[in-house]
Amino acid sequence: MTLTDDYLKYPKRGHGMDHDRYTWSQLHERPAVTWPNGARIALWVVTQLQWFPMDMKPAVPVPAGMVRPYPDYWDYTLRDYGNRIGVYRIFKVLDKLGIRSSVAMNSALAEMYPYLVEQVNQRNWELIANGLDMGHPHHGDMDEGEETALIKGVLESLRGLSGQKVRGWLSPIRSESMNTPDLVAANGIDYLCDWANDDMPYAFETTSGTIHNMPHAMELDDQQILIALRHTEQEYVGQLKDQFDCLYAETERSGGRIMAINLNPWITGQAYRIKALEEALSYITGHDGVWSATGSEILDAFKAQA
Amino acid sequence: MMREPGLYDYSPAVDRPKITWPNGARVAFWVAPNIEYYEYDPPISPGRKPWPKPNPDVVPYSHRDYGNRAGFFRMMEAMAKYGVRGSVSLNVAICQHHPEIIKVCNELDWEFFSHGIYNTRYTYGMPEEMERAMMDDVIKTILDATGQNVDGWLAPALSYTTNTFELLAEYGIKYTCDLFHDDQPQPVNTKSGKLISVPYSLEMNDTVVLTMLGKSSRHYTDILKANFDQLYEEGADNGQVMCIPLHPFLIGQPHRIGNFAEVLEYITGHDKVWVTTGREIAAHYYEHHYDNVVAALAAKRGA
Numbered sequence: 001m002t003l004t005d006d007y008l009k010y011p012k013r014g015h016g017m018d019h020d021r022y023t024w025s026q027l028h029e030r031p032a033v034t035w036p037n038g039a040r041i042a043l044w045v046v047t048q049l050q051w052f053p054m055d056m057k058p059a060v061p062v063p064a065g066m067v068r069p070y071p072d073y074w075d076y077t078l079r080d081y082g083n084r085i086g087v088y089r090i091f092k093v094l095d096k097l098g099i100r101s102s103v104a105m106n107s108a109l110a111e112m113y114p115y116l117v118e119q120v121n122q123r124n125w126e127l128i129a130n131g132l133d134m135g136h137p138h139h140g141d142m143d144e145g146e147e148t149a150l151i152k153g154v155l156e157s158l159r160g161l162s163g164q165k166v167r168g169w170l171s172p173i174r175s176e177s178m179n180t181p182d183l184v185a186a187n188g189i190d191y192l193c194d195w196a197n198d199d200m201p202y203a204f205e206t207t208s209g210t211i212h213n214m215p216h217a218m219e220l221d222d223q224q225i226l227i228a229l230r231h232t233e234q235e236y237v238g239q240l241k242d243q244f245d246c247l248y249a250e251t252e253r254s255g256g257r258i259m260a261i262n263l264n265p266w267i268t269g270q271a272y273r274i275k276a277l278e279e280a281l282s283y284i285t286g287h288d289g290v291w292s293a294t295g296s297e298i299l300d301a302f303k304a305q306a
Numbered sequence: 307m308m309r310e311p312g313l314y315d316y317s318p319a320v321d322r323p324k325i326t327w328p329n330g331a332r333v334a335f336w337v338a339p340n341i342e343y344y345e346y347d348p349p350i351s352p353g354r355k356p357w358p359k360p361n362p363d364v365v366p367y368s369h370r371d372y373g374n375r376a377g378f379f380r381m382m383e384a385m386a387k388y389g390v391r392g393s394v395s396l397n398v399a400i401c402q403h404h405p406e407i408i409k410v411c412n413e414l415d416w417e418f419f420s421h422g423i424y425n426t427r428y429t430y431g432m433p434e435e436m437e438r439a440m441m442d443d444v445i446k447t448i449l450d451a452t453g454q455n456v457d458g459w460l461a462p463a464l465s466y467t468t469n470t471f472e473l474l475a476e477y478g479i480k481y482t483c484d485l486f487h488d489d490q491p492q493p494v495n496t497k498s499g500k501l502i503s504v505p506y507s508l509e510m511n512d513t514v515v516l517t518m519l520g521k522s523s524r525h526y527t528d529i530l531k532a533n534f535d536q537l538y539e540e541g542a543d544n545g546q547v548m549c550i551p552l553h554p555f556l557i558g559q560p561h562r563i564g565n566f567a568e569v570l571e572y573i574t575g576h577d578k579v580w581v582t583t584g585r586e587i588a589a590h591y592y593e594h595h596y597d598n599v600v601a602a603l604a605a606k607r608g609a
Binding site for chain 2: 002003006007010012013014015016017018024025026060140141173174176177178194196197199218219220228229230235238239240242243246247250
């Protein structure tokens, strides 16, 4: 099969981006940001609480979904381990080190295990919407009406269960349709966590006005490092420390930076991994000028200066 | 279909003319950052789906965008610190989308060579006239934006037709980065014109090591040093080439850049290293070695 001449047409080949979601800008050229109390690093830990239904049939492949034939007790129960055991190991480490977390949660899980929502509220932590469940990734071929109803339902559920405003949105597997940012903004979301293109928040345009994208560091996700890339726990610790060292050094000339760490309790909450996480987090909090905060707190501090 | 590329003769490492580099260097060392633009909503090619998921595929799109927004600057600073000029494998649409990056590279006296228009536009299935039109676009775009002629070529997303190498030679492209059969430049057999391959060392490519093989940044540091040490040793007998092909969206991540800077410090800390560019390696080879090597190969063919 050969190509037609259309293949050499480039309608978006011009200055800036090939879409209208955000403006082109290089990180090092932006004004310096300062964090409360002169902190150098805003430490943003995001704990992800997710439900992988045993009968899931996602429209696009979901890494770590039910990968074996039905009934896949193996994958289902191992993910569920995170919500029963692993999460409490992680929370214990965070509590010990005085670290706050944003908790990204599937609304179906919040309904199944409201105890987890109470744990978040008791700590005065923030709840981020993480879609319905891991069997329902948003995607480019998704019907707009279906997606509108899904997003409305997810946010109503999480807001009702938690009493929180729920300002952040993380799509399951960070997958979006062309409409996702417009639909979440229309439903009162202030920030997205899906886009992996920056180390700082930046303004993101939607049909319901300007929201922001927060740097939910995809490369430092425990699932990415330990499961997808199969690194060892010590390599994981090394990457977290290397990331922190670079960002911490950059603050001397660039202003405040954000160190984002994403945790999946079924991965990092395993007994043999939890000390590795504690080692990395202790290293970070052992430095002067580290401000542990939720996504909303960091975004508000950022926006106050923009 | 062809059973083999037919682009070069068999030339065993232990029986070939000696290659020398300026000032008695054992290794010609070059760094090739791929400065790329992947489209948000690219057309579908019959040869390859641009993104795994239906458009938009936000994670891989935005991950690559990180390279231009944040990673490039860190990578550039690390290279400048150790006096390493880049040889940019350029998706030329960057000249329109992000001319600010082009300007910085040009001011640092970096080379630009072709990596097609966008990394989401593949050469697969292009009729010859279309591939020519693409090459015309690339050459004109780089000349207009940088004042440089295109000497080198790495096919966009490493996608080809069986016409590609003939066309490169006809267009006066001096070297290709698309052949991975050697640690030295080699003549490429084409019907017209002259073309050589310059080692682009795919095995040292950050995408291959960090993403395809899934290795850590510290492991990457170790293998880059090991590869250099071996070539430096072999270069005492016959000059070698080592290239590090990079992607700013990977190497420019905060958790990787420090480790990469350590590699540059290590390699440039050796005496007999020629820190150079793809264009300069090709020019030196044409001036001092091309005729000898072609004659030696012809003699073997006749024997």
